[in-house]
Amino acid sequence: MYKNKYSGLFLKWPKLLQNSWPKLILLLILTTFSAVLVALPKVTGLAVILLLVLPTLLALIFEHRAFCRYLCPVSGFLGPFSKMSTLALRNKSQKTCDHCKAHFCQKGSEKGWACPYGINVGEMTESLDCGLCLECTRSCLYNNVTLYKRPFASELGTRNLSEAWLTIGIFTLAVVYSVLYQGHWAVVRDYVNILDKANWGLFGVYSLIVWSLALLIMPGIIVLLSYIGVKLSKLKNSTKQVFLTSAGALLPLGLMLWITFVIPMLFVNVTFVMQSLSDPFGWGWDFFGTANIPWHQFLPRFVPWLQAVLILIGLQLSLRNLRNSWLKNQIKSWKLMLLILPVGLFIVCCSVAMIVFFTN
Ligand code: SF4
Numbered sequence: 001m002y003k004n005k006y007s008g009l010f011l012k013w014p015k016l017l018q019n020s021w022p023k024l025i026l027l028l029i030l031t032t033f034s035a036v037l038v039a040l041p042k043v044t045g046l047a048v049i050l051l052l053v054l055p056t057l058l059a060l061i062f063e064h065r066a067f068c069r070y071l072c073p074v075s076g077f078l079g080p081f082s083k084m085s086t087l088a089l090r091n092k093s094q095k096t097c098d099h100c101k102a103h104f105c106q107k108g109s110e111k112g113w114a115c116p117y118g119i120n121v122g123e124m125t126e127s128l129d130c131g132l133c134l135e136c137t138r139s140c141l142y143n144n145v146t147l148y149k150r151p152f153a154s155e156l157g158t159r160n161l162s163e164a165w166l167t168i169g170i171f172t173l174a175v176v177y178s179v180l181y182q183g184h185w186a187v188v189r190d191y192v193n194i195l196d197k198a199n200w201g202l203f204g205v206y207s208l209i210v211w212s213l214a215l216l217i218m219p220g221i222i223v224l225l226s227y228i229g230v231k232l233s234k235l236k237n238s239t240k241q242v243f244l245t246s247a248g249a250l251l252p253l254g255l256m257l258w259i260t261f262v263i264p265m266l267f268v269n270v271t272f273v274m275q276s277l278s279d280p281f282g283w284g285w286d287f288f289g290t291a292n293i294p295w296h297q298f299l300p301r302f303v304p305w306l307q308a309v310l311i312l313i314g315l316q317l318s319l320r321n322l323r324n325s326w327l328k329n330q331i332k333s334w335k336l337m338l339l340i341l342p343v344g345l346f347i348v349c350c351s352v353a354m355i356v357f358f359t360n
């Protein structure tokens with residue numbers, strides 16, 4: 001029983017949907033229509049209103065933050081990357097949690113609300129589900145919750161198939177977005193241009209390709225490579241176990257690909273940032289002497305180098321995590337090498353292809 005009083009129906013979220021599948025599907029819908037979403041102010045406004053109304057409505061029906069936990073596409077995108085954060089909320093003492101019967105963090109107390117994401121900090125081993133609202137630091141009457149600093153990108157693997165699919169989906173979308181918006185092929189952009197050209201036929205083809213890539217082709221490739229790794233190494237591990245681990249290893253490279261994708265857009269707008277900083281309200285101020293500087297691209301020659309370095313960092317971290325995921329299993333080093341070789345080569349090939357793409 002919860003120790004706080006809630007309004008609304010407070011129904012349980014359907015068990016069948018207590019996973020990352022709904023988030024992945026909504027993320028794919030949002031990204032499929034992203035060009036319309038950012039180009040038409042009316043659609044942007046509608047999306048923002050929906051993001052306010054839907055969580056409120058669902059909060060009146062289901063317990064806690066059902067929308068944030070199970071549906072929010074933004075959470076679907078950001079959640080997996082929280083596993084790479086250098087900041088993590090955990091308990092101070094596992095022993096105290098083991099002896100705790102009240103579970104104030106999960107059920108609430110007179111000092112604070114129950115965790116809006118339904119987490120019992122005593123059982124928490126990874127950051128994906130945590131919204132870092134810090135409510136449990138108040139509700140735990142044993143003062144047993146704290147924030148830790150940890151190495152970058154140190155959480156490994158994925159817990160279940162929906163989480164693995166979500167991670168692979170985010171990785172795939174980074175590649176798709178890069179090719180679509182920063183590729184040299186203007187014809188590719190025609191496929192998403194339903195605003196100016198109303199190319200609904202081409203848009204249908206584009207949607208089919210993106211959804212197939214994210215839901216079938218890329219996960220299928222990782223499953224196949226995991227299977228080959230198991231066969232090569234002759235280990236007893238199941239293909240599913242290798243797949244879940246391998247999917248998690250894509251995360252660092254995925255994050256770096258997203259940063260790499262954003263850099264050119266960011267650098268193009270640096271002039272406007274400098275102008276706004278100098279005259280934040282457009283009232284004719286000029287704090288830093290940059291209010292009226294003409295537009296120029298920020299360090300254009302530096303961009304491909306930076307992109308290449310970022311992808312190399314992602315490659316190194318992904319390969320490191322791929323190997324580290326198996327260290328606790330005490331597998332002979334040559335067997336481990338054979339087990340992770342196929343997925344490792346896939347990560348290397350993706351990195352090389354994206355470096356060539358961005359630097360040409
Ligand atoms: S974090 Fe606090 S309330 Fe939660 S299980 Fe541990 S001791 Fe109990």
Ligand code: SF4
Nearest residue numbers: 115130131133134136
């Ligand atoms: S920080 Fe918030 S979301 Fe995370 S475990 Fe604590 S109460 Fe739950």
